[in-house]
Amino acid sequence: MALLSEFSIIETYFARSALLPPDISLAQGDDCALVLPPADQQLCLSIDTQVAGRHFLETAPASAIATRALGSALSDLAAMGAKPSHFTLALTLPGADEKWLAEFSKSLSDFASKHGVVLIGGDTTRGPLTITIQVHGWVELDKALKRSGAKVGDLLVVSGSLGDAAGGLSLIKASKYYSEYLEDRFYRPQPRLALGQQLIGRATSCIDVSDGLVADAAHLSRTSGLDIAIELSAVPISSELLGRFPDQAQAFALAGGDDYELLFSIDTKSFEALQSESDMPLTVIGHFGKPQEKDKPRVMLTENDCEVRLPREKGYLHFG
Numbered sequence: 001m002a003l004l005s006e007f008s009i010i011e012t013y014f015a016r017s018a019l020l021p022p023d024i025s026l027a028q029g030d031d032c033a034l035v036l037p038p039a040d041q042q043l044c045l046s047i048d049t050q051v052a053g054r055h056f057l058e059t060a061p062a063s064a065i066a067t068r069a070l071g072s073a074l075s076d077l078a079a080m081g082a083k084p085s086h087f088t089l090a091l092t093l094p095g096a097d098e099k100w101l102a103e104f105s106k107s108l109s110d111f112a113s114k115h116g117v118v119l120i121g122g123d124t125t126r127g128p129l130t131i132t133i134q135v136h137g138w139v140e141l142d143k144a145l146k147r148s149g150a151k152v153g154d155l156l157v158v159s160g161s162l163g164d165a166a167g168g169l170s171l172i173k174a175s176k177y178y179s180e181y182l183e184d185r186f187y188r189p190q191p192r193l194a195l196g197q198q199l200i201g202r203a204t205s206c207i208d209v210s211d212g213l214v215a216d217a218a219h220l221s222r223t224s225g226l227d228i229a230i231e232l233s234a235v236p237i238s239s240e241l242l243g244r245f246p247d248q249a250q251a252f253a254l255a256g257g258d259d260y261e262l263l264f265s266i267d268t269k270s271f272e273a274l275q276s277e278s279d280m281p282l283t284v285i286g287h288f289g290k291p292q293e294k295d296k297p298r299v300m301l302t303e304n305d306c307e308v309r310l311p312r313e314k315g316y317l318h319f320g
């Protein structure tokens, strides 16, 4: 991209915020940004790339591309229990479309201030529309929530409801029916940052549900070396999803991705304390046990504690 236009894009749409938090001493406009790590905190960072046509529909509104990119990136910080601080943005643009840039940057900065993060730098290039966001947060030394660490007897708990984003995506693709709730669940994922921080010192392992409940539970199972039993009737499904997709709601909840809820292991006592503190709906959907087959931990789906196998033809593996 020509130097002037790159410069004016940055100046106009991605300028330094007037109110930089105390840990940021230098942001956009120099060769690097400067960040002062708070004492006794670890830097928690994660990067995500979204390519048009691959990770979002070419027709998606610019505002939704921004909230999905930043929301999903911040969800990784939530899953570690980190407090978000700042982020960088690498933007590859096919051209300098002013309307698109205005909508994208407004949505990005509104969403960022809502979640307490500030843009401190990035890179702007020309090419097929691609958005890369690296988020940074702070977490107390050695306290971050990992995917490993669940204990035998721990509960498996999930926040919010599952499957909504898959339902929303399906409505968006069909562009026939409309549900603001479901479409927002896909386009404007809400990272569960407050919950993540409340889980510190309580949850024994944690992950955000980005690939689908069963797939993400399998990560906890594998890294903790334990079996997980998920009781099907306990999986939380919103009335909106059930109303719109009575036949597919359960498949969406088990295998649809992009919900960005937190899935974690916790003992019963810590869970009671958490419940009295958290505003989020929290549902116990299963528990951790010793692997039935040694060295082969796995996720089982149960009905009244008896294992069931779901028919493939119902689309449960559809999103894999």
Ligand code: ADP
Binding pocket: 010, 014, 027, 028, 029, 030, 031, 032, 089, 090, 091, 119, 120, 121, 122, 123, 124
């Ligand atoms: P350099 O050539 O030194 O890498 P650039 O011209 O790429 O510098 O960027 C100039 C300044 O603008 C840097 O401080 C960079 O962090 C910032 N910047 C570039 N693109 C973006 C963007 N999309 N969002 C925020 N800041 C950006």
Ligand code: MG
Binding pocket: 122, 123, 124
């Ligand atoms: Mg650069």
